[in-house]
Amino acid sequence: MGGKKFAVLLCAEDTEFVKKTYGGYFGVYLTMLAEEGEAWDLYRVVCGEFPEDDEIESYDGFVISGSSRDAHGTDAWICRLLSLLQKLDSIKKKVLGICFGHQILSRALGGKTGRAITGWDIGIRTVHLSSSSKALSTLKIPALLSIYEIHRDEVWELPPKAELIAWSDKTGVEMFKYGDHMMGIQGHPEYTKDILLNLIDHLAKLEYILDSETEELKAKVEACEPDREAWKRVCRSFLKGEL
Numbered sequence: 281m282g283g284k285k286f287a288v289l290l291c292a293e294d295t296e297f298v299k300k301t302y303g304g305y306f307g308v309y310l311t312m313l314a315e316e317g318e319a320w321d322l323y324r325v326v327c328g329e330f331p332e333d334d335e336i337e338s339y340d341g342f343v344i345s346g347s348s349r350d351a352h353g354t355d356a357w358i359c360r361l362l363s364l365l366q367k368l369d370s371i372k373k374k375v376l377g378i379c380f381g382h383q384i385l386s387r388a389l390g391g392k393t394g395r396a397i398t399g400w401d402i403g404i405r406t407v408h409l410s411s412s413s414k415a416l417s418t419l420k421i422p423a424l425l426s427i428y429e430i431h432r433d434e435v436w437e438l439p440p441k442a443e444l445i446a447w448s449d450k451t452g453v454e455m456f457k458y459g460d461h462m463m464g465i466q467g468h469p470e471y472t473k474d475i476l477l478n479l480i481d482h483l484a485k486l487e488y489i490l491d492s493e494t495e496e497l498k499a500k501v502e503a504c505e506p507d508r509e510a511w512k513r514v515c516r517s518f519l520k521g522e523l
Contacts (some may be wrong), residue, residue, distance in 0.1 A: 283317035284340040284520065289325045289361065291347035291380050297478045305345055312470045312512050313343065313519065325361050336367065341374030341519045344381025346468060351383035351393045351433055362388045372461045376519050379431055382455075382464030389439035389458055396434040398450060400489065402480060403500050405429045405467060407454045410445045419517055425507040427454075427467030428476050430483075434466065463518050469511030476501055 294304040302308045306322045314320050321339075323329045326347065331339070344365075349355065365388035368375050377385035383393040406426050409416055425446075435453035438444060446455030446465075454466045468476070477498055484494040 283319060285319040285321070285338060286313070286341050286343065286519065287321040287323055287331060287339050289323050289342055289344045289364075289381075291326050291345045291349065291361070291384075293326060293348075295478065295482065298475060301474065308470050308472075308475070309343055309345065313516055315516070325357055325364075328357055328360075330360060330364060333367075336364075336373070337371070339373065340521075341376065342368060343519070344375065344377040344385060346379035346381060346431075349380065351380050351387055358384070365389075369458075369462060372459070374519055374521070375462045376515060377462075377464040378470065379466060379468055380433075382466050383433055383435055385458075385462060385464045386435045386439055386442070386453070386456065389442065389462065391435055391439040391442065392437040393433060394436050396432055396451065400432045401429045401450050402483070402489070402497050403429065403476075404504055404506055405448050405450060405454075407446045407448050407467065409455075410443075416445060416514070419513060421510055421514060422507075425510055426504070427465075427469060427506050427511060428471040428501075429467045430471075430476060430479055431466065432488075435464070465511075465515070467506075467511075469506075469508065469515055473501060473505070 288306055288309050290305060292305055298305055310320055323331055365385060387393050404426050406424055409423055434451050438453060438456055439458060442456045442458045445457050448454050451466055457463045480494060480497050483489050484491060
């Protein structure tokens with residue numbers, strides 16, 4: 281018997297910093313999720329690389345990454361990804377969506393996404409976890425968890441039958457579950473501090489944020505740590521059938 285097999289659907293181009301430091305975002309996800317005996321594959325869906333239909337069944341689960349693109353967009357690869365996610369839903373494959381992945385997963389299942397009314401969320405955010413969620417209660421996770429965030433889009437409306445399992449004072453849908461096989465997380469449980477600081481500098485260069493904001497954001501990020509181990513437990517437990 282072989283070990284479990286997973287795939288990362290990469291929706292972002294690797295930055296030079298992430299390539300140099302972690303071997304690309306695929307390496308970042310492996311650090312958080314991969315365990316001994318498992319096989320992990322990479323599909324750069326942002327570049328048009330998708331698993332073939334006859335390959336899909338061989339996977340135990342999929343992870344959809346973050347992206348600088350809009351989940352409400354109409355790029356060809358986004359439309360193709362929506363179709364793939366609907367197919368994965370129909371055969372009840374495990375899918376974990378992160379940030380853009382969370383938004384596109386919601387859209388594929390019938391939810392609505394768009395620009396956040398309150399603007400960018402960048403830094404560390406405290407997330408409130410639902411006390412009524414059976415999924416989370418089995419892990420004995422604290423009611424409040426902090427997580428890195430860097431996004432300006434959000435889920436406006438959940439898909440029918442989806443369960444809201446986390447929210448914050450900034451974002452109404454921080455986390456949702458759909459059946460036992462699909463889950464989205466708005467924040468970035470996989471990020472390290474240096475990745476987030478590098479992305480803040482990148483946004484400043486693109487003039488998405490002001491220089492005056494940049495230093496303040498970076499100081500706040502430097503000052504505290506997110507609950508990375510707890511988020512790792514949540515993600516691994518969900519993806520591998522224990523949640």
